[in-house]
Amino acid sequence: MVKICCIGAGYVGGPTMAVIALKCPAIEVAVVDVSPLRIDAWNSDRLPVFEPGLDAVVKACRGRNLSFSADVDRHVADADIVFVSVNTPTKTRGLGAGKAADLTYWESAARAIADASRSDKVVVEKSTVPVKTAEAMERILAHSGSDVAFQVLSNPEFFAEGSAVQNLLCPDRVLIGGWDTAEGRNAVRALMDVYAHWVPEDRIVTTSLSSAELSKLAANAFLAQRVSSVNAISALCEVTGADALEVARSVGTDHRVGDSFLNAGVGFGGSSFQKDVLSLVYACECNGLPEAAGYWQQVVAMNEYQKSRFVRRVVSSMFNTVAGKKVAVLGFAFKKGVCDTRESPAIDVCRGLLGDRAHVSVYDPLVSEKQIRRDTAAAPAAKVEQVRVARDAYEAAEGAHGLCVLTEWDEFRTLDYRRIFDGMQKPAFVFDGRNVVDVGKLREIGFVVYSVGKPLDAWLEVLPAVA
Structure with missing residues (x-):
């Protein structure tokens, strides 16, 4: 019987191992x-990761062939295959701060x-890491002072938060990178045999170690670049009377382009895009490729520009001041279907408004009040009383001068905006950062509406331009 151990019970390790356990009932899977506290949460009825369908998968396997434990050494020692799925955040200090991945964990x-190892093992990189990290890991393992043989593979994860279980059950591809040696090929085959329980062989792609490591960074960089590209177009659409949705639909019908990730908005967020693009920038810089580094750096710069442009639009529309005004914020997660706020554009928008002395009232159907307060606490000179967390969208909007839609939750499409309008200060402003609202209907109600990438409201056309 093959035994698998995964070090790291976070957003990637937990769901991935749960699906492996589900599809491979003869394999013992331990997540350490x-x-x-995190392990206790995985062993409870309230998992630390919110993903549709994950509860059912964990409950079906936990106690059968899936376990969660804090005893790292024991389970690593017992395992044949060890996955490493720990956090690799961007460094905040030291060499490469702001770009390089922090590989402490x-x-x-x-x-x-x-x-802990007393027998030969296949070690699998599951975390997103810089190119050549597998070689560095091999050096550490080779100098362990034992006779244990290790083979290191790269097996990056490509699932999207909010659809992780479905992506894991039906992946576009499973990527495995290894050495082109007899031992390396045997290790690749061992991991392929695990995935072959449910993934068709033609969807299992094998490459060199470096290619697999770089593919993960490149995939996220390409997706982030598409978001920044359409957001750059959205700024031009607003001032020329074009509609970014129509432009994106027209461009996306070209099969060479496709229509994915072409929705203009307030910017991308999440744990991966910015981190991985910055890691790619740093890799280019370290390898003497300043022009390539500058190209990818601009993807992040455009994302920052889009968020700051949105804040400037809110402030300029409301007579160039939001000091003392209540602004409702609908949505705080970085996208619908998740409770994750890492790098969420809503954080930067709220901090920008708070820094201009606005009072923000936030509502999100999944994000906790504790998380919202933690994320907004770093706003320059902001005070605790400037932030309120509402129970629903109507409470958030009551008495507000403006309303910002920052996450594309479905419920925001069907709100009673007449009721919201009646309860707001006049003129009542709506700033749609996700193209959620029906602009025409809201303007008929009486709102002054700004929607990213759409022709400007007549009210806004007479205001100073927002660069």
């Missing part, structure tokens, strides 16, 4: 983490594997 995991 140094945080007892990754190195700790590698040393834990070296110390």
Whole structure:
């Protein structure tokens, strides 16, 4: 019987191992983490990760062939295949701060594997890491002082938050990178045999280690670049009378382009896009490719521009001041279907408004009040009383001067906007950062409406331009 251990019980490790356990009932799967609180959550009825369908998968396997434990050494020692799925955030200090990946947790995991192993193992990179990280891991493992043989593979994850379980069950591809040696090919085959329980062989792609590592960064960079591209077009649409939705639909019908990730908005967020693009920038810089680094840096710069442009539009529309005014914020997660706020555009928009002394009232159907307060606490000179967390959209909008839609939750499409209008200060402003509202209907009600990438409201056309 093959035994699998995954170090890291986070957004990637937990769901991935749960699906492997579901599809491979003869394989024992253990998920380990140094945080007892996180492990306790995985063993409870309230999982630490919200993903549609994940509860059912975990409940079907937990206690059968899926376990969650804080005993890292024991499960690593027992395993034949060890996945490493730890956090690799962007460094905040030191060499490469602001761009390079912080590999502190990754190195700790590698040393834990070296110390605990008493038998040969296949070690699988599941975290998003810089190119050549697998080689660095091999150096750590090779100097463990034992006779244990390790083979390191790269198996990056490509699922999207909010649809992780479905993506894992029916992946576009499973990518496995390894060495072109007899031992390397055997290790690749061992991992392929795991995925072959449910993934067709033609969807299992094998490459070199470096190609697999770079493919993950490149995939997210390409997707982020598409978002920044359409957002750059959206700014031009607004001032020329074009509609970014129509432009995107026209462009997306070209099969060479496709229609994915062409929705103009307030900017991309989540744990991966910005981190991975910046890691790619740093890799280019370190390898003497300043022009390539500058290209990818501009993807992030455009995303920052889109968020700051949105804040400037809100402030300029409301007579160039939001000081003391209540602004309702609908949506705080970085996208619908998740409770994740990492790099959410809503955070930067709220901080911008709070820095201009606005009072914000936030409603999100999944994000907790604790998380909202934690994310808005760093706003320059903001005070606690400037932030309120509402129970629903109507409470958030009551008495507000303006309303910002920052996450595309479906419920925001069907709100009673007449009721909202009646309860707001006049003139009542709506700033749609996700193209959720029916602009025409809201203007008929009496709102002054700004929607990213759409022709400007007649009210806004007479105001100073927002660069």
